[in-house]
Amino acid sequence: MIDVADLVVEYGTATALDRVTLAVDKGEMVALLGPNGAGKSTLANTLAGLLAPASGTVRIGGRLALVPEGRQLFPDMSVADNLALGGWRSGQRDPAPVYELLPRLADLAGRRAGVLSGGEQQMVAVGRALMSRPQVLVVDELSLGLAPNITADLAAHLTRLNREQGVAVLLIEQNARLAFELCSRAYVLESGQVQAEGPCAELAGDPRVASAYLGGAIT
Numbered sequence: 001m002i003d004v005a006d007l008v009v010e011y012g013t014a015t016a017l018d019r020v021t022l023a024v025d026k027g028e029m030v031a032l033l034g035p036n037g038a039g040k041s042t043l044a045n046t047l048a049g050l051l052a053p054a055s056g057t058v059r060i061g062g063r064l065a066l067v068p069e070g071r072q073l074f075p076d077m078s079v080a081d082n083l084a085l086g087g088w089r090s091g092q093r094d095p096a097p098v099y100e101l102l103p104r105l106a107d108l109a110g111r112r113a114g115v116l117s118g119g120e121q122q123m124v125a126v127g128r129a130l131m132s133r134p135q136v137l138v139v140d141e142l143s144l145g146l147a148p149n150i151t152a153d154l155a156a157h158l159t160r161l162n163r164e165q166g167v168a169v170l171l172i173e174q175n176a177r178l179a180f181e182l183c184s185r186a187y188v189l190e191s192g193q194v195q196a197e198g199p200c201a202e203l204a205g206d207p208r209v210a211s212a213y214l215g216g217a218i219t
């Protein structure tokens with residue numbers, strides 16, 4: 001569903017992604033880990049077509065939707081209207097399938113998105129992405145600023161979407177424990193380059209990955 005080869009992305013003269021090669025297959029849930037500034041959002045935005053590669057290839061095998069870092073909702077619009085915007089390209093107007101997966105959104109439909117809690121806003125951002133009926137979902141920092149129980153709840157929804165509907169997921173996370181729990185494989189991006197990749201169980205046992213991503217700072 002995602003096939004990236006030798007991808008280079010630049011901001012002016014600065015190289016943000018340096019020959020990145022990465023793949024997500026049908027039905028897979030794959031994690032992308034990395035510290036601040038590693039290039040994770042740059043990759044997400046390139047996959048979504050918001051940034052153009054300087055070189056390399058990006059192949060997307062189906063409808064892709066992005067849950068952007070920081071949610072980026074329209075705060076003065078209602079939850080229902082934010083969802084409707086997500087369905088604009090696909091022509092999906094009926095939010096019922098999204099409400100079925102995320103029932104809380106039906107209760108919040110008439111509320112202004114800007115007054116919701118962080119977890120509720122993240123749920124709207126996921127719901128908005130689902131309105132385009134994606135076959136592959138890129139989630140940029142699901143857990144950002146959220147309490148662990150809210151993150152776990154959202155993660156359970158994503159897992160359901162992946163298992164029951166076969167939606168491929170690229171989960172971009174700084175919380176390695178969460179990512180390793182949810183995903184089968186992971187990539188570690190540092191300074192714009194893939195520094196490690198493999199099955200999560202293997203990566204978790206790699207002393208370098210363990211000390212950088214599973215150390216005392218991560219709970």
Ligand SMILES: Nc1ncnc2c1ncn2[C@@H]1O[C@H](COP(=O)(O)OP(=O)(O)OP(=O)(O)O)[C@@H](O)[C@H]1O
Nearest residue numbers: 011014016034035036037038039040041042043069
């Ligand atoms: N619009 C931009 N113009 C210039 N440089 C940028 C721009 N956006 C990002 N960068 C730089 O590109 C590099 C990668 O940034 P990016 O936001 O992709 O990292 P990230 O891994 O998502 O970080 P974080 O976890 O902090 O969100 C950083 O050095 C950043 O300063």
